[in-house]
Amino acid sequence: xxxxxxxxxxxxxxxxxxxxxxxxxxxxxxxxxxxxxxxxxxxxxxxxxxxxxxxxxxxxxxxxxxxxxxxxxxxxxxxxxxxxxxxxxxxxxxxxxxxxxxxxxxxxxxxxxxxxxxxxxxxxxxxxxxxxxxxxxxxxxxxxxxxxxxxxxxxxxxxxxxxxxxxxxxxxxxxxxxxxxxxxxxxxxxxxxxxxxxxxxxxxxxxxxxxxxxxxxxxxxxxxxxxxxxxxxxxxxxxxxxxxxxxxxxxxxxxxxxxxxxxxxxxxxxxxxxxxxxxxxxxxxxxxxxxxxxxxxxxxxxxxxxxxxxxxxxxxxxxxxxxxxxxxxxxxxxxxxxxxxxxxxxxx
Numbered sequence: 001x002x003x004x005x006x007x008x009x010x011x012x013x014x015x016x017x018x019x020x021x022x023x024x025x026x027x028x029x030x031x032x033x034x035x036x037x038x039x040x041x042x043x044x045x046x047x048x049x050x051x052x053x054x055x056x057x058x059x060x061x062x063x064x065x066x067x068x069x070x071x072x073x074x075x076x077x078x079x080x081x082x083x084x085x086x087x088x089x090x091x092x093x094x095x096x097x098x099x100x101x102x103x104x105x106x107x108x109x110x111x112x113x114x115x116x117x118x119x120x121x122x123x124x125x126x127x128x129x130x131x132x133x134x135x136x137x138x139x140x141x142x143x144x145x146x147x148x149x150x151x152x153x154x155x156x157x158x159x160x161x162x163x164x165x166x167x168x169x170x171x172x173x174x175x176x177x178x179x180x181x182x183x184x185x186x187x188x189x190x191x192x193x194x195x196x197x198x199x200x201x202x203x204x205x206x207x208x209x210x211x212x213x214x215x216x217x218x219x220x221x222x223x224x225x226x227x228x229x230x231x232x233x234x235x236x237x238x239x240x241x242x243x244x245x246x247x248x249x250x251x252x253x254x255x256x257x258x259x260x261x262x263x264x265x266x267x268x269x270x271x272x273x274x275x276x277x278x279x280x281x282x283x284x285x286x287x288x289x290x291x292x293x294x295x296x297x298x299x300x301x302x303x304x305x306x307x308x309x310x311x312x313x314x315x316x317x318x319x320x321x322x323x324x325x326x327x328x329x330x331x332x333x334x335x336x337x338x339x340x341x342x343x344x345x346x347x348x
Contacts, residue, residue, distance in 0.1 A: 002248040015063040019073060021055045024079050030073075032086070037076070040091040071098050078107035089312075090125070096309065097127050104130065115165075117210050122158045125151070126310045133159060136270060141295075143171070143248075144272045145288065146306025147321040152272035153246045157206040159270070160242040161271045164224070167265065171223060171240045174203040176246040177230045177255065200227050203246060230255060239264035248288045249272035250280055275327070287320025330347045 031038045031052065038057075042050050048061035049071050057073065059066050074096045079086055094106040101219060109130040110140055115122045117284040124130040136159045137144045144152040160172045204227060207216055219225040230251065245251070245259055248271045256271075264271055273288045279288060295301050 013062065014060060015066050016060045017059065017066050017070065019057045019059070019070065019125075020154050021057065023055060025077055027052075027055055029080050029085065030076060032088070036088055037091050038086050041069055041095075044072070044092070044095045068098065070206045073107045078105070079110055079185055082107075082111045082194065084111055093126055100127070102127050114155065115210055120209075122155075122210065124155065125312050128304070128306050128310045129155060129312075132304040132306065135304050136268065139300050139302040140267070141260070141269045141273070141301045143288075143301075143303045144306065145275060145303065146310060147276060147308060148308055149311040149317045149321070150306035151310070151312055152274075152306060153202065153244070154206050154209075154270060156244045156270040157203070158210055161207070161210045162245060163242050165267070166198075169268070170240045171242075172225045173233075173238060173241050173243045174200075174207075174225075174227045174246065175233055175244070176200065176203065177232050177248075177250045200229070203227050203244075230259060233259055233262050236262055237264045238262045238267050240266040241268075243267060243269045245269070245271045246273075249275050249278045249286050251287040252280065252284055253280065253287045253290060256291055260291075276324070285332065 008305075013145045021027060032040075035052075038050060038052065042048070045061065045068065048059050048065045050059075050069075051058045052088070059069055061069075072091070072094055075098070076086060076091065079090070086234055090110055094110070097104075097106040097109065104127060106127075109124060109127055111123070112130055112133070112160070113121055113123055113135060123196070128146075132142070132144055132152075133155055144156065146152055157174065162172075163169045164172055204216075207225070207227075211219075216225065220227070230245065241264070248256065250273075251259065259271075271288070271291075275286060275289055278289075280284050292303055308319075310327070311317045311321060
């Protein structure tokens with residue numbers, strides 16, 4: 001989109017640009033309720049003063065900073081042209097993507113639809129998330145590695161549901177290892193199915209966000225959707241399916257190999273995990289940690305890495321992830337191992 005600029009006046013180290021916003025864009029959608037969106041832009045460029053009058057936005061400051069702020073406004077207008085709204089978080093991500101000098105426009109990332117359900121649309125919210133969903137389209141096996149809150153599993157389930165709706169596959173299989181997290185399964189009440197259910201609950205929750213909840217039991221009874229512990233995959237060949245392995249950091253090397261070799265014709269596999277949250281017994285190597293070295297260079301296999309910058313939960317989650325990363329790095333440097341605290345009740 002060309003910048004709708006009216007004029008430029010440049011002093012020695014200051015410039016002033018007046019941008020005329022197209023009349024097709026209501027100013028309240030660009031500025032935000034209580035001007036919250038334009039304030040995000042202002043906070044992102046400390047040396048730029050922004051004044052709004054009617055549909056004109058005047059910016060004064062260093063020429064380079066003004067040019068960057070103009071780009072942010074351009075991308076915001078491009079998003080609004082699609083009929084999609086903006087949030088302060090979306091504006092912050094737009095600034096971050098532009099500063100990263102990525103080839104892909106922020107507006108293209110923020111308006112890439114994956115799935116719509118009950119008036120809600122699921123989209124990638126960061127560049128790495130967009131590259132992740134693109135990798136799923138372009139590869140048969142995709143690994144997504146990153147911290148909590150980066151949408152690894154959620155986006156994979158959305159792609160699976162979309163593939164089922166588009167009849168690209170005939171069934172969805174969601175699996176994760178039922179690793180004990182401080183309690184032994186044998187001590188939990190109920191049948192084996194009831195004991196395992198809490199480990200699979202996040203996968204059920206994602207499905208309920210993306211499909212009519214009333215249809216899920218029927219689809220599970222028919223075998224179109226299956227949610228099961230990883231051990232249930234042994235000995236099977238999974239054809240014409242979209243298969244997701246969640247919490248893969250808690251697989252052993254043997255379990256990872258077993259899972260990957262279930263791949264059948266017409267299928268896709270997505271493996272997600274966070275190598276900073278491994279609950280395996282001491283001395284057991286995580287299959288997710290070593291698989292990249294094993295599969296490096298194999299065609300049609302992609303590895304996508306997400307970081308704290310891709311966290312789409314509360315702002316504090318990103319800061320918590322970074323704080324733990326710094327703590328673990330300091331522990332490693334001081335020779336105290338991984339820095340992971342001992343879980344009460346768990347054998348050392």
